[in-house]
Amino acid sequence: MPRFAANLSLMYTELPFLARFAAAARDGFQAVEYLFPYAYPAEELAELLDKHGLQQVLFNAPPGGRNLQEMALAWDAGMRGTLCLNGQEDSFRNGVWEALRYAQVLQCPRIHVMSGLIPNGAARYALRSRVLSNLRWAAQAAADVGVDIMIEPINHRDMPGYYLQTQDQAHSLAQTVAAPNLKVQMDLYHCQITEGDVASKLRQYLPTGRVGHIQIAGVPERQEPDVGELNYRYLFSVIDALGYSGWVGCEYRPRQDTSQGLAWMATLL
Numbered sequence: 001m002p003r004f005a006a007n008l009s010l011m012y013t014e015l016p017f018l019a020r021f022a023a024a025a026r027d028g029f030q031a032v033e034y035l036f037p038y039a040y041p042a043e044e045l046a047e048l049l050d051k052h053g054l055q056q057v058l059f060n061a062p063p064g065g066r067n068l069q070e071m072a073l074a075w076d077a078g079m080r081g082t083l084c085l086n087g088q089e090d091s092f093r094n095g096v097w098e099a100l101r102y103a104q105v106l107q108c109p110r111i112h113v114m115s116g117l118i119p120n121g122a123a124r125y126a127l128r129s130r131v132l133s134n135l136r137w138a139a140q141a142a143a144d145v146g147v148d149i150m151i152e153p154i155n156h157r158d159m160p161g162y163y164l165q166t167q168d169q170a171h172s173l174a175q176t177v178a179a180p181n182l183k184v185q186m187d188l189y190h191c192q193i194t195e196g197d198v199a200s201k202l203r204q205y206l207p208t209g210r211v212g213h214i215q216i217a218g219v220p221e222r223q224e225p226d227v228g229e230l231n232y233r234y235l236f237s238v239i240d241a242l243g244y245s246g247w248v249g250c251e252y253r254p255r256q257d258t259s260q261g262l263a264w265m266a267t268l269l
């Protein structure tokens with residue numbers, strides 16, 4: 001049976017962020033993930049995890065910004081990562097350092113580094129050498145503190161112009177860098193929208209050992225996994241049959257009350 005982590009950026013939004021930890025623990029979750037921790041001191045979040053018996057299993061490096069203040073505001077300012085951006089190497093490195101600092105306090109074993117939006121007029125292939133050199137640097141910096149770096153393909157409809165869109169692209173980068181701690185975050189919601197053929201993609205990529213984290217949501221509304229065109233009962237059995245033992249992040253927007261919406265677990269497992 002997959003091990004589920006609650007995504008506190010999308011779930012429990014009926015509560016203030018810091019109250020979502022207790023709610024997830026009450027609902028039986030043992031692990032959480034979320035997009036960005038930077039609005040709160042790492043020590044305060046670590047205390048909450050400890051108090052509620054939760055593990056932090058994933059969060060994102062800042063999606064941009066030259067200093068701590070800009071990093072905390074970067075998402076709302078429209079930034080979606082600096083991995084592919086020439087001329088923003090300092091921002092990229094400072095963001096990874098800051099994420100690794102949080103990861104150590106939160107004892108979080110992995111961080112997601114967003115790849116960024118392709119600049120106007122630039123061609124995707126022309127950015128590959130920048131991406132590879134940033135990934136090599138990040139994987140080394142993270143390896144020094146025992147953390148894995150994740151890269152995640154994101155669908156073209158939610159994030160037009162995003163650099164990383166397909167599993168194939170992400171695995172090609174991970175294979176080329178060949179660092180044991182550089183992995184792919186396989187979000188089945190994005191995978192279905194961009195590529196489809198999700199079960200075959202799981203069968204193709206899980207055995208490579210390069211998938212470090214899975215995320216789920218119903219398609220197309222990004223709601224509970226029991227709503228929409230994907231058959232998660234079947235996909236969970238595929239994931240189990242392939243021997244995946246990592247976390248599965250519930251990265252969906254509940255239709256109404258988050259706790260009530262968790263009835264899908266009983267029906268789909």
Ligand SMILES: O=C(O)[C@@H](O)C(=O)CO
Binds near residue numbers: 035215251
């Ligand atoms: O799928 C997503 O949207 C997230 O996992 C993320 O990290 C960036 O938006």
Ligand SMILES: [Mg+2]
Binds near residue numbers: 152251
């Ligand atoms: Mg995701």
